[in-house]
Amino acid sequence: FFHTEIPEGLRRLPGPKSLPIIGNVLEVGHKPYLSLTAMGKRYGHVFQIQIGMRPVVVLSGIETVRQALIKQGDEFAGRPDLYSFQFINDGQSLAFSTDQSGVWRTRRKLAYSALRSFATLKSKDQEYSCYLEEHVCKEGEYLIKQLNTVMKADGSFNPFRHVVVSVANVICGICFGRRYDHNDQELLSLVTLAHDFNQVVGSGNPADFIPILHFLPSATMKAFKDLNARFNKFVQKIVNNHYATFDKDNIRDITDSLIDHCEDRKLDENSNVQVSDEKIVGIVNDLFGAGFDTVTTALSWSLMYMVAYPEIQERLYQELKIKVGLERTPRLSDKPNLPLLEGFILEVLRHSSFLPFTIPHCTTKDTSLNGYFIPKDTCVFINQWQINHDPELWKDPMSFNPDRFLSADGTEVNKVEGEKVMAFGLGKRRCIGEVIARNEVYLFLAIMVQKLHFQTVPGVPLDMTPLYGLTMKHKPCHLRATLRGSHEH
Ligand code: HEM
Numbered sequence: 001f002f003h004t005e006i007p008e009g010l011r012r013l014p015g016p017k018s019l020p021i022i023g024n025v026l027e028v029g030h031k032p033y034l035s036l037t038a039m040g041k042r043y044g045h046v047f048q049i050q051i052g053m054r055p056v057v058v059l060s061g062i063e064t065v066r067q068a069l070i071k072q073g074d075e076f077a078g079r080p081d082l083y084s085f086q087f088i089n090d091g092q093s094l095a096f097s098t099d100q101s102g103v104w105r106t107r108r109k110l111a112y113s114a115l116r117s118f119a120t121l122k123s124k125d126q127e128y129s130c131y132l133e134e135h136v137c138k139e140g141e142y143l144i145k146q147l148n149t150v151m152k153a154d155g156s157f158n159p160f161r162h163v164v165v166s167v168a169n170v171i172c173g174i175c176f177g178r179r180y181d182h183n184d185q186e187l188l189s190l191v192t193l194a195h196d197f198n199q200v201v202g203s204g205n206p207a208d209f210i211p212i213l214h215f216l217p218s219a220t221m222k223a224f225k226d227l228n229a230r231f232n233k234f235v236q237k238i239v240n241n242h243y244a245t246f247d248k249d250n251i252r253d254i255t256d257s258l259i260d261h262c263e264d265r266k267l268d269e270n271s272n273v274q275v276s277d278e279k280i281v282g283i284v285n286d287l288f289g290a291g292f293d294t295v296t297t298a299l300s301w302s303l304m305y306m307v308a309y310p311e312i313q314e315r316l317y318q319e320l321k322i323k324v325g326l327e328r329t330p331r332l333s334d335k336p337n338l339p340l341l342e343g344f345i346l347e348v349l350r351h352s353s354f355l356p357f358t359i360p361h362c363t364t365k366d367t368s369l370n371g372y373f374i375p376k377d378t379c380v381f382i383n384q385w386q387i388n389h390d391p392e393l394w395k396d397p398m399s400f401n402p403d404r405f406l407s408a409d410g411t412e413v414n415k416v417e418g419e420k421v422m423a424f425g426l427g428k429r430r431c432i433g434e435v436i437a438r439n440e441v442y443l444f445l446a447i448m449v450q451k452l453h454f455q456t457v458p459g460v461p462l463d464m465t466p467l468y469g470l471t472m473k474h475k476p477c478h479l480r481a482t483l484r485g486s487h488e489h
Helices: 032-043 062-071 083-091 101-120 131-154 159-176 185-191 194-201 211-215 219-245 254-267 277-281 283-308 310-323 332-337 339-352 384-388 415-419 434-451
Strands: 046-051 054-059 367-369 372-374 379-382 452-456 479-483
Touching: 032 046, 032 054, 032 384, 054 062, 062 367, 062 379, 083 194, 083 219, 083 283, 101 131, 101 159, 101 254, 101 277, 101 283, 101 434, 131 159, 131 434, 131 479, 159 185, 159 254, 159 283, 159 434, 185 219, 185 283, 194 219, 194 283, 219 254, 219 283, 254 277, 254 283, 277 283, 283 310, 283 339, 283 434, 283 452, 283 479, 310 339, 310 434, 310 452, 332 339, 332 434, 339 384, 339 415, 339 434, 434 452
Parallel strands: 054 379
Antiparallel strands: 046 054, 367 372, 452 479
């Protein structure tokens, strides 16, 4: 890479000197979102590091990232062939595989329209505006009951452990037409292990870049492979069951609709991109995987911020009490009337930046950015954390302040400010679950804020230090919740 000819008029990428074999692994360290943000201050918004033998370009700054992912979208829309990605969804993942652009685009469109049909389109049930609302309202009610039961039995609860089942049930309902009990061991053993997954696929994991590490025993890597194998088996079993009971006249869920698509496609000889049945039905594996951990992490952090800032929790409760009341379940249609809740969610996304980097990208051809030459097949990290904490964009970026998103009189969310928060990526690879995710986080939170008052466990200090990964979690912890109205008003 260093010896590459630079085309005339372009410059060589700046960046730190690197060591043989390990490259800049030591400087990148265990908190790449901080170390790479600091390097950006020194080298600018486009710079290059080496992880192992492999060059990686790191992008920060909202303008540079917009230029790359939107204006030069096609050139930056690839995925690199990283070691860990081959174990996800048997190497057939929509989000992580190196599928060629035609195949990826076809699958992405299919995934998008399947999500639309089974989440955001109007549901048949007159009572709900869409399937997503129906699933979340029902699961929200179960969650309140579950937290109440656990509080009575144990006096405290682990937020991630319980929220994850409710969120997994929403995406299971959409994808597979079924839900699981809060104590279902098969589901729990899959969904509570997401941390092993996230640690391995977080940007900058040396094992993805230094081939010799593949041959050394690693407990984390073994757990990662096992988890993926179990995850794939879990989904495969459900898919087989759907094939066995498939009825063209009764499409029950996303799995059925993808099977149906395969059948239709066999009749359509004009389709120009060939995608195998496995790759089509396998989309459901990605939707399920992407759909529970991210949303659970957002909700779990939200509960942490609510107990860390009790005065904000109280304001959220008052807003709900006045605008929705305490008699009925909040709905999606209440959202415009709850600006503080929306500002709070935006601030959780910004301040935690729990997806500090997008999934790594890769250039699809030789290109240039801000005058620097970047060859084809270069791995690219997008530093979302940096954008969300950039003092050029945010006043007092390290402080947690939902009011930063509200109009002066507090009655409206400032849309332009809200759009500066980078959580779902941008451009061609932008998250396809964004609308679902935002609505789901909003509705679960509205339901919880209305019914429960959350607190820390007395004498146990709150630790908000994130654990690094693709999605960053807070450390396992316990909180308390009391039913609103039982001990207080
Ligand atoms: C990709 C964020 C929820 C499905 C992504 C990416 C980010 C992201 C940052 C990578 C973008 C890139 O590589 O540039 C989030 C956040 C969520 C969330 C913060 C929740 C708060 C969801 C949900 C679903 C979903 C609920 C599905 C139901 C996907 C898929 C991709 C993706 C399929 C891969 C897209 C591709 O590679 O073309 N998401 N996501 N996400 N997300 Fe989400």
